[in-house]
Amino acid sequence: GNHSNSSIHEKKIVNVAHRGASGYAPEHTIPAYQMGEQMKGDYIEIDLQMTKDGRLVAMHDEKVDRTTNGTGLVKDLTLAEIKKLDAGTWFNEKYPQLAKEVYEGLKVPTLEEVFKKFGKKANYYIETKSPDVYPGMEEELLQVLEEYKMVDSKGRTKNVLIQSFSKESLMKVHDLNPKLPLVQLFSYKNQATISDEELESIKEYAIGVGPNFSKVDGQYVKMVRNHDLQFHPYTVNERADMKKALEWGATGLFTNYPDVFNEVLREY
Numbered sequence: 001g002n003h004s005n006s007s008i009h010e011k012k013i014v015n016v017a018h019r020g021a022s023g024y025a026p027e028h029t030i031p032a033y034q035m036g037e038q039m040k041g042d043y044i045e046i047d048l049q050m051t052k053d054g055r056l057v058a059m060h061d062e063k064v065d066r067t068t069n070g071t072g073l074v075k076d077l078t079l080a081e082i083k084k085l086d087a088g089t090w091f092n093e094k095y096p097q098l099a100k101e102v103y104e105g106l107k108v109p110t111l112e113e114v115f116k117k118f119g120k121k122a123n124y125y126i127e128t129k130s131p132d133v134y135p136g137m138e139e140e141l142l143q144v145l146e147e148y149k150m151v152d153s154k155g156r157t158k159n160v161l162i163q164s165f166s167k168e169s170l171m172k173v174h175d176l177n178p179k180l181p182l183v184q185l186f187s188y189k190n191q192a193t194i195s196d197e198e199l200e201s202i203k204e205y206a207i208g209v210g211p212n213f214s215k216v217d218g219q220y221v222k223m224v225r226n227h228d229l230q231f232h233p234y235t236v237n238e239r240a241d242m243k244k245a246l247e248w249g250a251t252g253l254f255t256n257y258p259d260v261f262n263e264v265l266r267e268y
């Protein structure tokens, strides 16, 4: 793999493999993350849910229904139960032109397994999903980060970013470890604006913002960058949109196609 990935600690535009290279392989599986690395994504993006027995797993939805052959809420299933599920066959059925036999029977990875597989040289962009549903999720996340030495004895990290739509969740992480870089996500329903006051208050705990690309414009980005905050919109899959994001001053973006974004970056 690529062992010299860039992170926000170096001044380069970051290419975040959204749910792994999820345009090519079943999201949040080891092959999707591997493909993200092979395509020289700088970060592996991981959405976290927590099992009934308190283990953090990589999954976007609160329910296992869409991305496995099982049903029900992650919070009602033990890790052992989740490990029985097939997290790849749905992809083969939904995208026959991208189907691969090796995707059959893939397992839902735990955060620990991802760290074991990709190690400290990879960069991780980790989202606390539905933190209100999972009391103790932030504490567990910080414990796993420590256990896998993703933070040093002073609590600093070179390769982890924590993101959330929940300000409360980010504040909790910030209180537990003020050294961790945080990104505040937003999901705007309408054309977005953001004020200096809002940005100042975000700057007290976060290093950047991540809004949905479709509802922002150049003015929004200008405001964010004026406050020296990182701007990482999601999910940008079209070349023209990637170019637009760069022209506006994006410092990185989430994409299902890290290979395409690298092509755009090379031309830019």
Ligand code: G3P
Pocket: 018, 047, 060, 127, 163, 185, 210, 234, 235, 254
């Ligand atoms: O985390 C950035 C982006 O992934 C947020 O949207 O729903 O894909 O997690 P979602």
Ligand code: CA
Pocket: 045, 046, 047, 127
């Ligand atoms: Ca996410």
